[in-house]
Amino acid sequence: MKKINVLVIGSGGREHALVWKIKQSPFAGKVFVAPGNGGISRDAKIFDLPADFETLASFAENRKIGYVVVGPEVPLINGIADFFANRGIPVFGPSREAAMLEGSKIFAKKFMKKNRIPTAEFEIFDKPEDAIKFVKNRKNIVVKADGLCAGKGVVVCDTGEEAHNAIKRIMADKIFGSAGERIVIERKLVGEEASVLVLFSDKGYVPLIPARDHKPAFDGGRGPNTGGMGAYAPAISAISEKISGKIEREIIKPLAEGIRREGISYFGVLYIGLMIVNGAPYVLEFNVRFGDPETQAILPLLKNDLMEVFMEMEDGGLPALVWENGFCVDVVLASGGYPGKCETGKKITFAKNIPSDIMIFHAGTELKNGNFFTSGGRVLNVAACGGSLKKAREKVYGAVSKIGFEGMFYRKDIGK
Ligand code: AMP
Ligand code: GLY
Numbered sequence: 530m531k532k533i534n535v536l537v538i539g540s541g542g543r544e545h546a547l548v549w550k551i552k553q554s555p556f557a558g559k560v561f562v563a564p565g566n567g568g569i570s571r572d573a574k575i576f577d578l579p580a581d582f583e584t585l586a587s588f589a590e591n592r593k594i595g596y597v598v599v600g601p602e603v604p605l606i607n608g609i610a611d612f613f614a615n616r617g618i619p620v621f622g623p624s625r626e627a628a629m630l631e632g633s634k635i636f637a638k639k640f641m642k643k644n645r646i647p648t649a650e651f652e653i654f655d656k657p658e659d660a661i662k663f664v665k666n667r668k669n670i671v672v673k674a675d676g677l678c679a680g681k682g683v684v685v686c687d688t689g690e691e692a693h694n695a696i697k698r699i700m701a702d703k704i705f706g707s708a709g710e711r712i713v714i715e716r717k718l719v720g721e722e723a724s725v726l727v728l729f730s731d732k733g734y735v736p737l738i739p740a741r742d743h744k745p746a747f748d749g750g751r752g753p754n755t756g757g758m759g760a761y762a763p764a765i766s767a768i769s770e771k772i773s774g775k776i777e778r779e780i781i782k783p784l785a786e787g788i789r790r791e792g793i794s795y796f797g798v799l800y801i802g803l804m805i806v807n808g809a810p811y812v813l814e815f816n817v818r819f820g821d822p823e824t825q826a827i828l829p830l831l832k833n834d835l836m837e838v839f840m841e842m843e844d845g846g847l848p849a850l851v852w853e854n855g856f857c858v859d860v861v862l863a864s865g866g867y868p869g870k871c872e873t874g875k876k877i878t879f880a881k882n883i884p885s886d887i888m889i890f891h892a893g894t895e896l897k898n899g900n901f902f903t904s905g906g907r908v909l910n911v912a913a914c915g916g917s918l919k920k921a922r923e924k925v926y927g928a929v930s931k932i933g934f935e936g937m938f939y940r941k942d943i944g945k
Contacts, residue, residue: 530840532558536589537573538609539600540566542861542910543821545890547598547835548573550828554836561592567901568891568909580604582612589618596839597621599797602818606632606677610796621839623729623817627788627795630815634682634713635675637815644787646780648812649804651715657700660712664692669717674699676708680756685717720806722813723767724760724823727781729795730842734785736777737798738763738830738852740823741944746868748942755868756907759943760826761858761918767805776803776810796842825890825910826859858921858944859912860929864893865936867906872936877901877908880931887928888912903934918944 535551537544537560545568551557552572563585565575578584582604589597597613599605599622608625622628629636641648649671654660664670664686672695674682682705684695692714699709724742728735741764746752768776780801788795800816800823828835832851841848864871877894879901890912893905911929915921922944929939 530556530837532556533595533836533840534558534593535560535836536585536592536594536597537562537565537600538585538597538604540564540569541600541821542890542892542907543819543824544600545569545572545892546825546828546888546910547600547819549888549890550831550835551598554834556834556836556840558595559592561594563588566891567894567896567904568889570896582609585609586613586616586618589613590616594618596843598839600818600821602628602631602816603677605797605817619843621842622797623795623799627793628817630799631817632677633675634673634814635711638713638715640787640791641812644783646783646787646812647810649715649718651713653711653713655711657696660696660700660714661693663714664689664696667692671715671717672696672699673713673715674705674709675711675713676705678705678708680754681705682708718804718806718811718813720804720811721767723764723803723805724820725768725776725781725801725803726820726823726827727799727801728838728842728848729785729788729797729799730845730847731789731794731796732845733847734781735847735850736781737827737850739768739773740764740820740826741767742820742823743940743943746863746940748940753868755863757820757822757861758863758940759858759860760820760822761856761921761944762823762826762830763852763856772805772808772810776801780810780812822859822861822910825888825912826857829853829857829888829912829914830855853914855914855916856918856921856944857912857914858918858925859890859910860925860939860943861892861907862909862911862929862932862934862937862939863907864903864905864934865938867938871906873903873905875903875934875936877903877932877934883928883931884924886913887924908934908937
């Protein structure tokens with residue numbers, strides 16, 4: 530295989546982890562990232578390009594890019610993979626049609642129902658009055674806007690009154706615009722959450738090791754939901770070998786068959802968000818991309834060359850994945866106030882004695898005159914591997930104590 534120039538699209542910790550892994554490959558030529566962030570600029574060339582596909586495709590042609598890896602969902606749902614494919618540039622990421630599994634919750638729920646994939650019972654509404662009538666006197670329900678809402682379109686409600694308010698905000702006040710024209714109302718599931726990412730192509734699928742994200746802002750799962758405050762892998766407490774077999778039989782296989790039957794072509798990674806209820810897996814959501822921060826805990830354990838994995842899939846094969854023994858824990862360091870409004874522009878300090886096997890993946894950082902400054906809610910990911918979850922935790926939190934910025938906070942119970 531000859532060297533290939535790569536363009537990674539995105540700007541978070543997930544993209545930094547992808548760049549870190551891609552760069553270890555002898556087949557990686559130049560690595561470019563658009564738009565990237567301060568930390569990524571130390572490992573790759575970053576370009577703050579406008580996000581329109583024409584600009585990105587022309588850039589890719591000028592720089593002789595041989596492969597594009599797309600981090601976030603928005604460009605995928607808007608059809609970036611189709612656009613690049615038409616220009617003859619291969620992309621790791623699904624077509625616009627396949628990306629509907631994340632782009633529309635209604636599409637995803639109907640797809641699951643049709644293919645008998647276990648998921649919470651649901652109803653679909655396009656009129657607020659009908660939805661409000663439905664939730665009256667009901668408890669433990671979840672209200673979901675149909676379209677993309679930057680991770681904020683799901684409201685888990687204990688009471689009918691909370692659900693009533695959520696419906697009003699989404700459908701009458703239109704806080705998410707047209708993404709909230711239709712909603713799904715579903716039963717709240719109680720159990721343990723886990724994320725299973727699966728490499729998917731027309732040839733079949735290969736699951737990655739399961740991971741566990743911690744979404745609430747504060748320790749013990751308290752506080753508002755965030756994009757994710759940390760993750761660990763493999764998530765064996767939620768997913769035993771027995772459950773893993775069930776996930777494959779009851780979810781991944783029918784999913785692959787359903788995709789084939791409907792004539793949809795899926796190429797890329799499919800993220801399955803699960804709730805394990807008394808040993809039974811249910812799908813909460815699909816994402817059509819790598820998870821953030823799950824990726825930062827999964828890739829450090831992958832022994833394969835990631836470029837080889839991509840190229841093998843590109844050539845119509847399915848890679849045999851090999852994993853390190855042990856665990857990886859990834860802790861997110863966030864700006865005070867996150868996920869609400871937060872102050873940025875704070876100088877980040879790193880002690881000199883951070884061990885060299887600690888991985889630091891940047892999310893919201895800027896590099897100015899040799900120093901890093903905060904530029905977002907989630908600022909850094911600190912990741913470490915260990916033979917046991919306990920060892921990985923000790924290592925990662927030892928390193929976290931050597932990093933600081935004004936207002937910094939993080940969860941102390943990732944992987945506990
Ligand atoms: P989603 O975007 O559908 O994954 O929803 C975001 C988060 O809301 C999930 O990670 C869960 O924590 C929670 N959630 C979604 N659906 C349900 C459900 N049916 N029962 C309980 N929690 C849910
Ligand atoms: N960690 C949740 C997500 O990537 O959507």
